Amino acid sequence: MNFQKKIWGRHPVCEAVKSGKRPIEIIFLSKEAKGDIVEEIKKLAKEKNIDLVHKDKGFFYNFGQSHQGVAALLGDAERNTIIGVEDILEVSKKNGKPAFILLLDSITDPHNLGAILRTAESAGVDGVIIPKHRACGLTGTVAKTSAGAVEHVLIAEVTNLSQEIERLKRENIWVVGLDTGAEKSIYEMDLKMPLAIVIGSEGEGLHKLIKEKCDFLANLPMNGKINSLNASVAAGICLYEAVRQRKNS
Numbered sequence: 001m002n003f004q005k006k007i008w009g010r011h012p013v014c015e016a017v018k019s020g021k022r023p024i025e026i027i028f029l030s031k032e033a034k035g036d037i038v039e040e041i042k043k044l045a046k047e048k049n050i051d052l053v054h055k056d057k058g059f060f061y062n063f064g065q066s067h068q069g070v071a072a073l074l075g076d077a078e079r080n081t082i083i084g085v086e087d088i089l090e091v092s093k094k095n096g097k098p099a100f101i102l103l104l105d106s107i108t109d110p111h112n113l114g115a116i117l118r119t120a121e122s123a124g125v126d127g128v129i130i131p132k133h134r135a136c137g138l139t140g141t142v143a144k145t146s147a148g149a150v151e152h153v154l155i156a157e158v159t160n161l162s163q164e165i166e167r168l169k170r171e172n173i174w175v176v177g178l179d180t181g182a183e184k185s186i187y188e189m190d191l192k193m194p195l196a197i198v199i200g201s202e203g204e205g206l207h208k209l210i211k212e213k214c215d216f217l218a219n220l221p222m223n224g225k226i227n228s229l230n231a232s233v234a235a236g237i238c239l240y241e242a243v244r245q246r247k248n249s
Helices: 011-020 036-047 057-063 085-095 108-124 142-144 162-170 208-213 232-249
Strands: 007-010 024-032 051-055 070-074 100-104 127-131 155-158 174-178 195-199 215-216
Touching: 007 011, 007 142, 011 024, 011 036, 011 070, 024 036, 024 057, 024 127, 036 051, 051 057, 085 100, 085 155, 085 162, 085 195, 100 108, 100 162, 100 232, 108 127, 108 142, 108 232, 127 162, 155 162, 162 174, 162 195, 162 232, 174 208, 195 232
Parallel strands: 024 051, 100 127, 100 195, 127 155, 174 195, 174 215
Antiparallel strands: 007 070, 024 070
C-alpha cells in the first residue's frame, strides 16, 4: 500500500524528514511560520536537498486542520516502515529482551490510532500490527496525531489478524487481550514474559475470534459510572503497566 501523499504539522513533517524513511518531494512553509522547529525543517531540507517553497497562509487550508503553516508532499515509493510481521519478530530477537508487541483489532478513529502509535513508540514496543481491512489506514490525520511517531515505530499491516496471533504464539509469545468481561485485571497479569497486547475497537472491543485466540484476557478496573475507556487511553495504561513491570523485574 502507499502511505498518504501529504502530511502536515510541524512535528510530523520534521520527523518525516529526519527519519528519511519516505521520499519527500517538496516542503511548503507559510511565510509567517517561525520558531525552532521551522528553522530545523529548513536546515534539514537544505541538507537533504528537498525543495522548500514559501506560501501564503490560505494555501494550507488544503492540508486539513492544525497544519501549523507546514506541509509536505510525498513521493510514490512505498513507506519503508510498512513491513511484515516477520520483520517485527526479527527486531524482537535482536533486542535481547522479551518481545513487546502491540496488536490493534479494527481501530477506526484516526485520532485514536495516531495517539496509540505515539504511546507505543514512547513505550518502546518492538512493533505494531494492524489489519488492512475494516480499520483506519495510515492517513495524514494519523501522522499528525502521532506527533511524528508514525515515522519511527514499526508497523505491519496484515490481512488476517487471527492468523498472525497464531504465528506469535508459535514464536512462544504470550498474547493478552484487553476485554471488559475478563476476570483478572491487567495489574494481575505477568507482563514481563514475551508479550503481545491486543486492543479492540472503540465500540465493539475485541472480535469474538480474536478474543478466542488470546492466551489470556485482562480488564481495566472501572471504579466510576462509565464502564469503558477510549481505546488510546486503554492502550496507554496497558503498555505502561508492562513497562513498569519490566523495569522492576
